[in-house]
Amino acid sequence: MKARLRFGIGAKLFTAIFATCLLVLITMHWGVRLSFEHGFVDYIKRGNEQRLALLSDALADQYEQHGNWEFLRNNDRLVFALLRSLEQNPDRSAQLPPHGWRTQFWILDQQFHVVSGPRNAMPNNGFRHNITTSTGKIVGWVVGAPPERLTRSTDINFDQQQRRTSWIIVALSALLAAFVTYLMARGLLAPVKRLVDGTHQLAAGKFSTRVEVGSEDELGQLARDFNLLASSLEKNEAMRRAFMADISHELRTPLAILRGELEAIQDGVRKTTPDAIASLQSEVVILTKLVDDLHQLSLSDAGALAYRKQNVDLVQLLEVCAGNFAERYRSHGLRLSLQLPEHAPFFGDPDRLSHLFINLLENSLRYTHSGGEVEIRAWREGEFWMLTFADSAPGVDAADQARIFERFYRTEGSRNRASGGSGLGLAICQNIAEAHNGTLTASDARLGGLKITLQLPHVPH
Structure with missing residues (x-):
């Protein structure tokens, strides 16, 4: 089975840009060609009209000298002599285009009979110029064939030369467009290639991989x-x-x-x-x-821990939890004091909040030295409820206070596994606080131990 041809994003981008450039070049080429051909034919047409006008004036002078058209019948030499004289000595006010006559013409008398001209049929849509005497009398007409296409070999050669030149310009422009497109595609895809290589390394487990940021886009x-x-x-x-x-x-x-x-x-x-x-x-x-x-x-x-939030009173929950720990605190020689307002309305899960309060009370019970004190306070501060759990010695170093909410993290000294903790209680407390749009922080307590501050948004009943 033959391997499939890989057509990456670089080749796709190059093809798209280069194809667009080619389309623009070819469209411009044909547009210029059509404009040139129509313009060249119009140029020839205007030149012929000017020559026919001069020829009409010269024929009017000849008619006044002879009085009729007999002098011109079957006398093509006289017509050619007039044409040569016009080319050699044109009127200074008339700027004739170069390269001479490019169309057939016929000379008609007053009865529309052909006096001089080719033997083939006269075109119906040719342009006609009056032969007018000095007295204003129209004595005939000069009729020219419309130049719908190029007929003279010099004009055709000139047109072919222009066509070859335009195709050469298109070819050179296409090569330039291919070179510029290659550089552009390469430059645009350089950061993408770095990202692709970095992604491959990341997928291989090299998480230390970083890519260079080379732009602000x-x-x-x-x-x-x-x-x-x-x-x-x-x-x-x-x-x-x-x-x-x-x-x-x-x-x-x-x-x-x-x-x-x-x-x-x-x-x-x-x-x-x-x-x-x-x-x-x-x-x-x-x-x-x-x-x-x-x-x-x-x-x-x-995020699978179910929260059944409802209107609760934080003061009531704290009093119930503290009441459950009262006997254990007394047996450990600790004094538990509460400084709470009458009510602290909040919208939350009473079971999860009770779990948080119990973990903090258990933490203080486990680590506070006998004879010490644990103080729980709650108050309203702006749009938040502030709750603090402060205990006496031993305390926690400032360097460890920011890390005690990490799972399995324990400080050196008294607050370690010798006291029976798993190092997960405060991590669970922090998750419960965040689930209620709150924060949990640690700092030094004025009693000499650790103070845990819980901040919850105030939601009135």
């Missing part, structure tokens, strides 16, 4: 968008690899503990006691929590 914008896409893919690939490494790391620890505990029980090193079962159960709880958080985060990232 649509192709330049496309190159910038390509670089942005490549940068996003490179970043996502790095995040994917880090995510897989983090997941394997998070799963490895509880699985290793479970395996060690089970092997110890199997080998008889450790007995199956309630404490051993409780230890195994705690690791299973950690794994279950990690899997649940991963499931929630994947649903949120994919």
